[in-house]
Amino acid sequence: MYKVLIPEDVSEVGKNYLLERGYELEIGVPTDEESLREAVQDVDALLVRNARYPKSVLEAGRKLKVVARHGTGVDNIDVDAATKLGIQVTNAPVSNINTVAEYTCALILALSCQIKTSDAKTRECDWSFRSQMPGIRKDLGSSTVGIIGYGRVGSALAEKLMNGFGVRVVAYNLVPITATHELLRVVDSIDEVLESSDFVSIHVPSTPETRKMCDYDFFKKMKPDSYFINCARGDVYVENDLAKALHDGVIRGAAVDVYETEPLGSDSPLLKLDNIILSQHNSSLSKESTDNMALHAAMGIDEVLTGKKVTWPVNKL
Template structure:
């Protein structure tokens, strides 16, 4: 029996080749709107999903749908509860992009410390003497504070501690300070990270509990020399409060790979600031990670449709 796999947003060849070699019919969607996916999923057995939305109506439209496999780690674009209710397995690729996001985080830390984006802009404007006015800092012996100590957070810690000589502290609501994680001093109070860290890096999902929690109150606790790094989810940070913190010198600067609305509006107030570095949610989109995400997502589909226990299940189907 040949199974059909819908891919509403195209991926690199590695994941598609994995499926084709195993006899699957791969269908690339015409666009990623909910309406189109509902039409194109009708006779498909699986969806290999990227960033499009997958509400209950998509799952109900997929009369044969057995699995949605996420190309990446985050699943906040998928209605997990409805999938479970309908008996649809959700899988993801939680280890595929860890190194890429961790490297991107380190790159943003160094870019902040060295004022890379600002200095690039000044050189292009002919302001060579800015070298004598704006000073960079070293990251060695600075404190990196991690919010979230999952795979990516721990990878960032390892690179920062072993590669850059940084001191690392971390907070995770699911890990107490009685635990031991190599290279990380674990604290039980998130405010300890805000108070002590020179660089604060977010590595938590966007949930009802975490959305908007990095806000004015948090910024007031941080050092006025601190930098905020966000390669997690935009919704975690209150962007109005971030703007206020950056314009009032409550913190020194920030670097963000993610925003509350993506893509953002062209006249977003944050774009006015020269102490903020942006990247377009591409921390996970290295050549290597994109191939791994495709293969791991395809593996999840193959495992479910061949009756095997998925390696990376997101929900439990009884």
């Protein structure tokens, strides 16, 4: 019987998938490095969420054969070390595409319609903001949304915006793509996206090339009445630079769901700003997506341990 460690609990769907196939589960352990090193010593598989899994933890897993990520991003796993140790890493890249795209669309709408300010002013019984709306708000059908990172989520967001609201989309992708919609324009540089977009939405993974790509110079290239949205990874933008850009009026507003350090610290300059919407890394979370993430991670574990072809491999052994 194979043993699977799930340090941070997941949906019943994923656990039941493993139990029905005869796996022994250990659920819920402290996620500091020392505790994880102790816990992985006698397990065959790890189903992981947000805790970090450095080389030292992976090395401690004497029987460890697979690490399955609950979700898409694997920047919390030392994939290079896993590969050298012969450990297969899998993820669940199609589990939350629609969920993240919907959430990003909601943030774009909230920024466009000034929902946060309208709510605050109404609670203050200040109706003067109503007269300012025509000068601030523009219908989405008259707007351009720039998407940097046109993968699964970026393209799903574009489809919702183009087909649902008639939005023009300008897209840049690290790997060349071809325009497939009359409202989609594919460009060759990030600068072209920044200079032409009313909203700039980030959908790139965390890599050495993308980390801190959204800095103060990045924001200065955006239109002064534009908005920045990030539901991707917290380390692809510089929080202090975004705060300065918002404070200085370099851009009109922003909405971010991810941060370099989570939870967001009480000393973050973003908390002092009124022209930003902040949320708690929630964009990938819904009933359907959490079921899918748990199930797809569990499927990856079963595929590896039973010698099947892995559907979503991260590394090549």
